[in-house]
Amino acid sequence: MKARVTVYPRKEILDPQGKAIQSALARVGFRSVREVRAGKSFELDLGVDDAQQAGDLLAAMCEKLLANTVVEDYEIELLAADAS
Amino acid sequence: MKARVTVYPRKEILDPQGKAIQSALARVGFRSVREVRAGKSFELDLGVDDAQQAGDLLAAMCEKLLANTVVEDYEIELLAADAS
Helix, strand or coil: CEEEEEEEECCCCCCHHHHHHHHHHHHCCCCCCCEEEEEEEEEEECCCCCHHHHHHHHHHHHHHHHCCCCCEEEEEEECCCCCC | CEEEEEEEECCCCCCHHHHHHHHHHHHCCCCCCCEEEEEEEEEEECCCCCHHHHHHHHHHHHHHHHCCCCCEEEEEEECCCCCC
8 A cells, every 4th residue: 555644844833944945936936925835755655455554554654753743743645555 | 825746756766765764664663665755745825826827837836946857756736725
């Protein structure tokens, strides 16, 4: 089963990388942009088939390694099972 | 209108960051994971309301700044318009 994990800085945390990208976009002509938040995205092939198990596994991975939950929020999304 | 842009290394390009994360996951006990790809995610508040215009704007931003299209693919996703 494949899944996608998205990790963003928490809403109440400053996001200097997002601000820098917003400024860069304005410099190349995209002046309408009001806010940018920059995060990370991971696409995983989990090697398990059960959705419940996959969800538990992903939550554990995020807590342990993929996200720093002090300053980051994560979002888990199960993708359609692959053909394998 | 809000949107999310996800940028990943192209499938045919090696992804050493993803490989490193896969090894790290295996070291902390997640040995079933078959593949990890590491990418970037941007959440933007575009400051335009028209979906067609938003899509065009996002494609232009990706080509110009957000993605390096030589080695990266991008994916655009329009989110529900915010209350503003």
